[in-house]
Amino acid sequence: MANLEVEIVAADHFVWSGAATMVKGFTSEGEIGILPGHTPLLAVLAAGLLEIAPVDGDRFTVDVDGGFFSVDSNRVVIVADSAQLESGAVSSAGIH
Amino acid sequence: MGAQIRVYRQKIASTTSMQKIFKAMELIATSRIGKARTRVSASLPYSNAITRAVSAVASQSEVDHPLTTEPDSIRRAAVLVMTSDRGLAGSYSASILKQAEHLIELLHSEGKDVTTYLVGRKAQAYFEFRGRDYERVWTGGTDAPEFETARELREVLLEDFATDFEDGGVDEIHVVYTQFKSMVVQEPTVIRLLPLEVVEEEIESSTDLLPLYDYEPAPEEVLDALLPRYIESRIFSALLQAAASELAARQRAMKSAGDNASDLIKKYTRLRNNARQAEITQELSEIVAGADALNAS
Numbered sequence: 001m002a003n004l005e006v007e008i009v010a011a012d013h014f015v016w017s018g019a020a021t022m023v024k025g026f027t028s029e030g031e032i033g034i035l036p037g038h039t040p041l042l043a044v045l046a047a048g049l050l051e052i053a054p055v056d057g058d059r060f061t062v063d064v065d066g067g068f069f070s071v072d073s074n075r076v077v078i079v080a081d082s083a084q085l086e087s088g089a090v091s092s093a094g095i096h
Numbered sequence: 097m098g099a100q101i102r103v104y105r106q107k108i109a110s111t112t113s114m115q116k117i118f119k120a121m122e123l124i125a126t127s128r129i130g131k132a133r134t135r136v137s138a139s140l141p142y143s144n145a146i147t148r149a150v151s152a153v154a155s156q157s158e159v160d161h162p163l164t165t166e167p168d169s170i171r172r173a174a175v176l177v178m179t180s181d182r183g184l185a186g187s188y189s190a191s192i193l194k195q196a197e198h199l200i201e202l203l204h205s206e207g208k209d210v211t212t213y214l215v216g217r218k219a220q221a222y223f224e225f226r227g228r229d230y231e232r233v234w235t236g237g238t239d240a241p242e243f244e245t246a247r248e249l250r251e252v253l254l255e256d257f258a259t260d261f262e263d264g265g266v267d268e269i270h271v272v273y274t275q276f277k278s279m280v281v282q283e284p285t286v287i288r289l290l291p292l293e294v295v296e297e298e299i300e301s302s303t304d305l306l307p308l309y310d311y312e313p314a315p316e317e318v319l320d321a322l323l324p325r326y327i328e329s330r331i332f333s334a335l336l337q338a339a340a341s342e343l344a345a346r347q348r349a350m351k352s353a354g355d356n357a358s359d360l361i362k363k364y365t366r367l368r369n370n371a372r373q374a375e376i377t378q379e380l381s382e383i384v385a386g387a388d389a390l391n392a393s
Contacts, residue, residue, distance in 0.1 A: 009141040011243050011332065027312050028321075040307035042149060044321045068321055070149050072307040079145045081325070 002036045003055055006076045008062060010083040015062065016052075023076055024051040025069070040072040045080065061086045098375065104368035108361055115357035121184060122350035125343045128239065129279075132340040136276065139336055143329045150292075150326045152309055153319050161316070162258070163323045164292045167267045172209040174231070174256060174266040175199060176249070176289070176331075178273040178338045179216035181238045185342055186349030188274065188282075189218035195284035196272045203270075211266060213253070215335070231256075239339050246332035250324060253331075257290055273334040274341035280348075282341035287334070289327060 006023060008015040023034040026048040034041075050062040067080035154164060177196045179189040196212075196219075203210050214220055214233040223230045232252060234245060259265025269290040275283045311318045 007141070007145075009145055011139070011142050011329065012135065013138050014141050028317070029313055032312070040309045041312060042152060042309040042318055043312035044318055067325070068149065068318065070145075070152070070309070072309070077145045077148075079142060079149070079325075 002074050004034065004036050004074050004076050006052060006078070008050075008078045008080065008083055010080050015080075015083045016085060019055040020052050020076075021055060022051075022053040023078075025049075025064075025078075034071055034076055036074050038071050038074075040070075042068065042070045044068050045078065049086075050078065050083075100371045101368055101375070104364050104371060108364045108368065111357050111360050111364065115354055115361065118350045118354040118357060122347055122354060125347035125350060129340060129343040129347060132240070132336070132343050133276075136333070136336045136340055139329070139333055143333050146322070146326050146329050150322050153311075153315060153322060154292075156308065161319050161323065163254075163290060163327075166291050170206075170208055170267040171261050172211065172266045173203045174211050174213060174253065174269045175203070176213045176253070176269065176271045177215065177219050178271070178334060179214070179219040179222075179238070180338075180342045181217045181235055183218065184349060185346040188342055188345035188349075189216070189222075191284050192272060192274055193219065193222050195286065199270060199272060199286055208267075211256075213249075215249075215338075238335075239342055241332070241335035241339055243328075243332055246328050246335055249331050250328040253289070254324060254327070271331070271334055273338045274345075276337040276340040276344065279344055282344055287330075289330060292323065292326070 003019040003021060004023060005017075006020045007017040021036070025032060025034075026046040027043045028046050029043075032043065045064060045067045047065045050064055051059060052062065053059045062078075062080075063084040063086060064078070064080040065082055067078065067083075069076060069078040175196060177192065179192050183189070200210050200212070212223070212228075212230045214223065214230050215235075216238045217235045220230075220233045220235060234249065237245065253269055256264075256266050257269060261267060268288060271287050271289050273285060273287075275285040277283060
């Protein structure tokens with residue numbers, strides 16, 4: 001199965017990008033999980049922890065305080081007002 | 097004679113110390129400009145993602161949002177002018193203020209009232225010196241803008257935009273800032289911030305076509321959350337570009353000031369040597385004349 005291509009950006013810096021098998025987060029409506037093949041979606045992100053399962057390495061979480069995210073053809077773009085990688089996160093694509 | 101040499105010496109000394117200041121300011125500007133440009137490029141992923149999302153919602157859903165709807169008549173316009181806090185940046189602030197004056201004149205000629213919002217102490221000084229009104233001013237940190245400033249600007253501007261004309265609200269908002277094109281080219285630019293004209297991305301291939309999105313919650317609410325962020329990001333990117341332009345302008349101004357100072361030093365040194373030589377010549381001829389007079393007697 002194809003993987004998700006995830007990109008997390010904050011207002012003034014780039015946070016993380018890489019391949020993942022799952023992204024879990026909170027919208028203003030409730031919790032949502034994104035798996036590969038998800039229908040195109042544009043949703044408002046609520047403050048909370050995003051959980052990302054990268055293809056390589058362990059799951060990690062990102063602390064975001066609101067924003068939005070879009071999903072289209074396995075590409076997930078998470079746009080947060082500010083985002084903080086939880087310590088211990090291993091990034092596959094590297095942090096800039 | 098001796099007095100003239102002293103005058104030249106003083107001029108050389110003061111020009112040398114000024115040259116040191118110019119040199120130091122040039123170096124500071126040079127070291128900061130790299131950081132400012134990095135910040136401009138660091139903000140790009142965010143603004144690209146947000147622009148893409150806004151154009152997706154705006155082009156697909158028939159949502160009428162107050163921020164995107166053109167009012168029937170525009171009676172009052174707001175102008176946000178971004179200058180620097182400090183001078184010694186050549187014509188940087190002056191050309192922005194000139195551009196702003198043009199815009200204000202144009203808006204007046206269209207029969208609109210104009211309220212101004214200022215960023216930077218230079219704009220504040222310009223308006224205060226002329227005794228002109230401005231709505232609000234933000235100073236401090238124009239060479240390293242914070243995202244918080246952009247947020248505050250957005251809050252104030254949106255609040256005035258949402259207010260009715262009768263209660264002192266505005267119907268459109270313009271921003272005058274300096275676009276950073278390259279190290280040598282910075283251009284004073286005017287953009288209309290509100291009502292929004294979403295710039296559609298050019299579609300290069302079929303994969304770039306925007307998909308039909310599902311919205312969560314409803315499209316209206318997604319747009320409600322997106323648009324303020326979009327405006328924020330445009331203001332922030334204008335602030336960052338203005339900061340980079342300011343530093344580039346300062347670097348160039350300080351470089352030419354330093355060059356002019358060394359020209360002056362050279363000129364005064366020559367004049368000083370000339371004067372010294374003239375003094376020696378005169379003393380010599382006086383001595384010779386005196387000796388001649390003694391011999392003759």
